[in-house]
Amino acid sequence: MGPDNEKAPTKCSAVSTMDRSMPDFDYSHLTNELRQLVIEDIKADPKRFSPEDIQKVYSDEWFIARYLLRVKLDVKSAHQMLRKALEFRNSPIISIREFPEEFYKIGALFHYEPDRKGNIPVYMRVRMNQKIPLVTQFLKSFLFRVIEEADQRAGGKGIALVFDLQGAGFNNIDMDMLFFVITTLVNYFPKGLSYMLVHELPWIMRSVWVIARQWLSEDHKDLVKFSDAQTIYEYFVEENLPDFLGGTCKRDYRALASNCITIAQAAKRWDLNEEELYRIKKRFATYLPPEVEDQPQHAG
Known part of the structure; x- marks a missing residue:
């Protein structure tokens, strides 16, 4: 069991990723640019990507934006990173969904x-x-x-x-x-x-x-x-x-x-x-x- 209530620390040492390095301006145009680049990849060779992830590319804003935030809004780097991630997610082992x-x-x-x-x-x-x-x-x-x-x-x-x-x-x-x-x-x-x-x-x-x-x-x-x-x-x-x-x-x-x-x-x-x-x-x-x-x- 934990400590008694009166001894429990009030300090919060947990931190959030949303408190770090977030842009203070609208970068939605960069998100749209990145999305279009990935859509072109999908159209060129759709079998490289899972249907579920393809749907996310089209409809999930955070699914795209998080890669931009990871590389400080560099669209080219984000594109490379996202494309690699999508291919990894569709690999035979990682795509398994049923486990013992x-x-x-x-x-x-x-x-x-x-x-x-x-x-x-x-x-x-x-x-x-x-x-x-x-x-x-x-x-x-x-x-x-x-x-x-x-x-x-x-x-x-x-x-x-x-x-x-x-x-x-x-x-x-x-x-x-x-x-x-x-x-x-x-x-x-x-x-x-x-x-x-x-x-x-x-x-x-x-x-x-x-x-x-x-x-x-x-x-x-x-x-x-x-x-x-x-x-x-x-x-x-x-x-x-x-x-x-x-x-x-x-x-x-x-x-x-x-x-x-x-x-x-x-x-x-x-x-x-x-x-x-x-x-x-x-x-x-x-x-x-x-x-x-x-x-x-x-x-x-």
């Missing part, structure tokens, strides 16, 4: 209730991270979808990426996945990251965050913040925190998506054999709550 229920049940990666500034947090419980080469690409796709859902919920207000390092060790650190998380937010959800909160960082793992900070541009380096059991309440009210961070929010962060599939169905789609499926199920079982692990899986 175990991805949800372990409660290691999810978006939750807003922070004190209205940012939507994405929680990553690092101690549950397992390097499973067989499913690494699919975990990246799942991570992308969780971030995308959080970004849609935020509606332009921003995302807070929370790394919970309670109980984590070096064996839980995956530098490739960490690099993917950071570059995904910066390059494919520009102007979406309000800050990264590193919670309960052990001193022996500080070198990891020194490296991770080097991956950030100069204007993003100051977005890395740190918290502990007391200062976490400067970012979140107790009622919006999950239980493992001392919060009282009752929303189930292990809730299944309506379109999730069984791990057996996923293995078939991913061309994994029975032995590989067994190894994956065994690794996931380590972090499944007992009452969840014993439940029968959904019917296929």
